[in-house]
Amino acid sequence: MIPNLSINPQRLWDTLMETAEFGGTAKGGVKRLTLSDEDKQARDWFKRACEALGCSVTVDQVGNIYARRSGKRNDLPPIAMGSHLDTQPTGGKFDGILGVLAGLEALRTLHETGYETNAPIEIINWTNEEGSRFAPGMLGSAVVAGVYKPEFAWSLIDRDGSNFGAELERIGYKGDTQTGGRAFSAMFELHIEQGPILDKEKIEVGVVTGMQGMRWYEVTVTGESAHTGATPMTMRKNALLGSARMVDAIDRMAHEMAPSAVATVGMIENMPNSRNVVPGEVFFTIDMRHPDDEVLQQMEDRMRAELASVLTPLGLSYEERCIWSSPAVKFSPELIECVRIGAKKSGYTTKDLVSGAGHDAAFISRIAPTTMIFAPCLNGISHNEAESSTLEECAAGTQTMLNAVLEFDSRLG
Ligand code: HGY
Ligand code: MN
Numbered sequence: 001m002i003p004n005l006s007i008n009p010q011r012l013w014d015t016l017m018e019t020a021e022f023g024g025t026a027k028g029g030v031k032r033l034t035l036s037d038e039d040k041q042a043r044d045w046f047k048r049a050c051e052a053l054g055c056s057v058t059v060d061q062v063g064n065i066y067a068r069r070s071g072k073r074n075d076l077p078p079i080a081m082g083s084h085l086d087t088q089p090t091g092g093k094f095d096g097i098l099g100v101l102a103g104l105e106a107l108r109t110l111h112e113t114g115y116e117t118n119a120p121i122e123i124i125n126w127t128n129e130e131g132s133r134f135a136p137g138m139l140g141s142a143v144v145a146g147v148y149k150p151e152f153a154w155s156l157i158d159r160d161g162s163n164f165g166a167e168l169e170r171i172g173y174k175g176d177t178q179t180g181g182r183a184f185s186a187m188f189e190l191h192i193e194q195g196p197i198l199d200k201e202k203i204e205v206g207v208v209t210g211m212q213g214m215r216w217y218e219v220t221v222t223g224e225s226a227h228t229g230a231t232p233m234t235m236r237k238n239a240l241l242g243s244a245r246m247v248d249a250i251d252r253m254a255h256e257m258a259p260s261a262v263a264t265v266g267m268i269e270n271m272p273n274s275r276n277v278v279p280g281e282v283f284f285t286i287d288m289r290h291p292d293d294e295v296l297q298q299m300e301d302r303m304r305a306e307l308a309s310v311l312t313p314l315g316l317s318y319e320e321r322c323i324w325s326s327p328a329v330k331f332s333p334e335l336i337e338c339v340r341i342g343a344k345k346s347g348y349t350t351k352d353l354v355s356g357a358g359h360d361a362a363f364i365s366r367i368a369p370t371t372m373i374f375a376p377c378l379n380g381i382s383h384n385e386a387e388s389s390t391l392e393e394c395a396a397g398t399q400t401m402l403n404a405v406l407e408f409d410s411r412l413g
């Protein structure tokens with residue numbers, strides 16, 4: 001018989017507000033870049049909270065944190081609830097951390113009711129989901145899924161020249177636990193939708209059936225630095241002009257392939273960035289996504305054709321490389337069914353959604369049955385300090401996830 005265990009919404013909310021202080025910004029957001037001092041604060045807090053519940057806490061070679069609560073059958077791989085504690089530079093209070101703290105609230109509920117699950121339960125903080133400081137993103141989960149070796153992660157350098165491995169060591173989270181060979185009976189990830197659908201339609205819980213494909217690129221455009229006063233317009237090799245035209249070309253391409261195509265130049269560095277020098281070199285990033293991998297390939301082909309047709313006539317050379325690719329994902333039908341049962345058990349309204357944003361669940365779905373649950377966020381705003389969800393919305397997602405975990409666990413008994 002699966003019990004009706006109720007989470008404590010106020011306690012969940014209080015943990016969200018408490019941890020939002022780690023990197024809290026004046027505008028009410030959170031800046032907690034991966035492996036920063038603020039990330040360490042959140043990690044330390046999370047570790048202490050899990051240890052206080054009697055969990056065994058381990059840290060692997062790339063800083064992923066695993067907090068495990070034993071079950072009756074510790075021979076079974078754990079049922080995991082995971083997400084991420086790191087944020088964007090202008091992040092919010094809920095992106096990633098809701099999923100981790102929802103897992104903690106679920107464990108607290110199990111602990112205080114003394115309910116013993118069949119399988120062990122494990123809450124996970126995945127390192128560097130955002131990829132904002134060290135690219136690519138979703139790194140910790142990708143290493144565990146075997147996409148990258150730990151050595152690749154340790155070798156990464158951010159745009160200020162800091163090294164991932166050294167930063168991991170500096171904050172004390174370069175663990176000994178091997179990243180390879182981890183097994184899970186299932187992984188559930190609760191996350192805010194980061195889009196407007198649930199909020200607009202006043203739906204309480206999103207049943208996430210999959211995730212769109214996404215690719216990240218880095219482009220370096222090389223022209224020639226020159227004097228802005230003495231260099232005739234016809235003799236310039238202006239790297240910023242070419243890059244600006246590419247920003248427009250990439251935006252136009254996405255509009256033409258809409259409604260599902262999205263493409264963004266989110267990061268640009270102009271060198272030497274001096275007001276009286278014709279820019280000689282520009283670095284920029286491209287983020288392209290689509291639910292259909294074939295269309296995503298067409299977008300890539302078109303982007304590469306545009307680079308040649310826009311930059312070459314301006315006398316510019318360039319280097320472009322795809323640094324990250326996560327194909328479209330379909331989540332586990334069995335776990336999706338558990339989420340439906342879990343939401344229904346608490347009487348929440350639901351809607352099926354495909355995730356536009358990337359999440360660690362994408363890579364973990366390669367090694368274990370995985371699915372996601374969405375909570376609404378106000379006007380879909382995210383990756384923005386104004387990101388906002390309510391106590392009730394966070395509680396509905398958390399209660400659904402606990403119900404779904406217990407439903408799945410009951411099938412392992
Ligand atoms: O980029 C993403 O989709 C995720 O929010 N890091
Ligand atoms: Mn996230």
Ligand code: MN
Pocket residue numbers: 088095130383
């Ligand atoms: Mn994010």
